Amino acid sequence: MSAILHRKTDTVPPAVAQADGLWVTDSDGRRYLDAVSGGAAVSAIGHREERVRDAILRQFDAVSYAHGSFFTSEPAEELAAYLVGKAPAGLSKVVFCSGGSEAVETALKLARQYWVERGEPGRGKIIARRQSYHGATLGALSVGGNLPRRALYEPLLFEAELIAPCYAYRERREDETERDYGLRAAAELEDAILRLGPETVAAFIAEPVVGATLGCAPAVDGYLSEVRAICDRYGVLLILDEIMCGSGRTGYRFAFEEDGVVPDIVTVAKGLGGGFVPMGATLVHDRIADAIAAGSGALAHGFTYMGHSLACAAALAVQRAVDEDGLVAAAAASGTALRRMLEASLGQHRHVGDIRGRGLFIGIELVADRETKAPFDPAAKLHAVVKASAMENGLMIYPSGGTIDGRAGDHILLAPALNAREDELAEIVARLGRSLDNALETLK
Numbered sequence: 168m169s170a171i172l173h174r175k176t177d178t179v180p181p182a183v184a185q186a187d188g189l190w191v192t193d194s195d196g197r198r199y200l201d202a203v204s205g206g207a208a209v210s211a212i213g214h215r216e217e218r219v220r221d222a223i224l225r226q227f228d229a230v231s232y233a234h235g236s237f238f239t240s241e242p243a244e245e246l247a248a249y250l251v252g253k254a255p256a257g258l259s260k261v262v263f264c265s266g267g268s269e270a271v272e273t274a275l276k277l278a279r280q281y282w283v284e285r286g287e288p289g290r291g292k293i294i295a296r297r298q299s300y301h302g303a304t305l306g307a308l309s310v311g312g313n314l315p316r317r318a319l320y321e322p323l324l325f326e327a328e329l330i331a332p333c334y335a336y337r338e339r340r341e342d343e344t345e346r347d348y349g350l351r352a353a354a355e356l357e358d359a360i361l362r363l364g365p366e367t368v369a370a371f372i373a374e375p376v377v378g379a380t381l382g383c384a385p386a387v388d389g390y391l392s393e394v395r396a397i398c399d400r401y402g403v404l405l406i407l408d409e410i411m412c413g414s415g416r417t418g419y420r421f422a423f424e425e426d427g428v429v430p431d432i433v434t435v436a437k438g439l440g441g442g443f444v445p446m447g448a449t450l451v452h453d454r455i456a457d458a459i460a461a462g463s464g465a466l467a468h469g470f471t472y473m474g475h476s477l478a479c480a481a482a483l484a485v486q487r488a489v490d491e492d493g494l495v496a497a498a499a500a501s502g503t504a505l506r507r508m509l510e511a512s513l514g515q516h517r518h519v520g521d522i523r524g525r526g527l528f529i530g531i532e533l534v535a536d537r538e539t540k541a542p543f544d545p546a547a548k549l550h551a552v553v554k555a556s557a558m559e560n561g562l563m564i565y566p567s568g569g570t571i572d573g574r575a576g577d578h579i580l581l582a583p584a585l586n587a588r589e590d591e592l593a594e595i596v597a598r599l600g601r602s603l604d605n606a607l608e609t610l611k
């Protein structure tokens with residue numbers, strides 16, 4: 168019995184009781200190896216980190232909360248300066264919030280405010296991509312291309328223009344290089360801007376590496392730089408959503424660094440607070456902050472918990488720990504090691520179509536037939552069977568369905584903590600292989 172309206176009304180999930188490093192224990196004493204940082208690429212440095220505990224307690228003894236219309240606070244100022252210090256030149260201001268969806272809402276509202284401040288109130292349209300996810304609130308959902316998550320709410324959503332994602336495994340033609348494919352995919356953005364009329368378009372939003380919806384499909388070489396060039400050509404703002412792929416997970420502090428671009432706005436969450444606190448942030452370029460300063464002089468947006476002192480103190484400690492322990496470089500090295508192990512163990516598996524991603528953000532697309540790339544029958548819900556089988560094998564992974572078009576296709580997402588050890592990665596791969604085979608066996 169539970170007073171919580173759980174995600175599934177007929178099941179109460181096991182109660183989590185304790186966690187240490189990559190190991191999570193439930194209240195029945197069962198242990199799970201966490202291959203996905205708390206379930207959704209959140210617990211980036213594991214649990215029970217002393218430096219974070221100390222920072223939280225210090226801040227608790229000082230002050231936990233004061234509303235942003237009255238006060239700023241030292242941890243909020245320090246965390247903002249820290250993030251800006253890690254970001255490329257130009258991304259110089261931060262708006263804090265409590266999670267990913269709020270960070271995306273903030274980004275969309277800032278893009279809109281920017282154009283009004285600039286005297287172009289006609290720019291209100293957002294272009295986004297199919298097979299993407301930007302959050303559960305109605306604004307973020309409106310620009311998301313995850314059809315199952317949108318469907319129920321369609322009447323409540325605003326209209327965004329959805330173009331193709333960058334999904335090389337299925338959409339690159341045989342006769343195309345990755346780069347040519349990337350340019351072709353990016354050209355859809357220009358077509359959409361021209362179709363809508365550049366004077367009506369406020370921003371384009373995309374995940375550099377698409378997380379849960381596409382199973383870690385990365386932007387191919389050249390795609391984002393072409394997107395940046397197209398945005399510049401028509402004055403459209405580029406918002407990159409790094410809520411899942413950012414904060415060091417890809418082996419870069421910001422995933423977009425690998426693509427050699429600088430967005431106008433970037434959203435981060437999840438790994439920012441590392442699961443110790445709910446935390447999100449929207450970093451904005453000077454040109455946006457300057458337009459607001461030169462115009463109304465006021466942010467036309469706010470949340471009660473933006474810049475929460477205790478949360479900022481914790482997130483600052485997480486980010487410092489990431490740097491003190493060299494975890495961005497570790498994510499790159501461990502990502503290479505994990506990819507190698509996965510290729511060795513599953514690369515030839517008859518139902519593994521593609522292993523992809525960046526750093527410690529890896530997707531495995533499952534297929535019924537490797538040659539034709541035919542997916543499994545969606546009715547079989549392979550992704551759900553794999554998740555249940557992994558839990559049976561004491562392994563936390565993040566499988567999803569609808570990879571191809573919101574209906575067909577299955578993938579597994581892996582995103583272990585940035586400080587995962589090589590023996591833990593090997594154990595993840597061993598348990599994953601068992602779980603996948605057990606799941607496929609039950610479908611026979």
Ligand SMILES: Cc1ncc(COP(=O)(O)O)c(C=O)c1O
Nearest residue numbers: 266267268300301302378410411
């Ligand atoms: C890319 C991306 N954007 C936004 C969100 C929404 O974040 P939250 O669930 O913290 O609101 C998510 C969550 O999975 C995400 O992966």
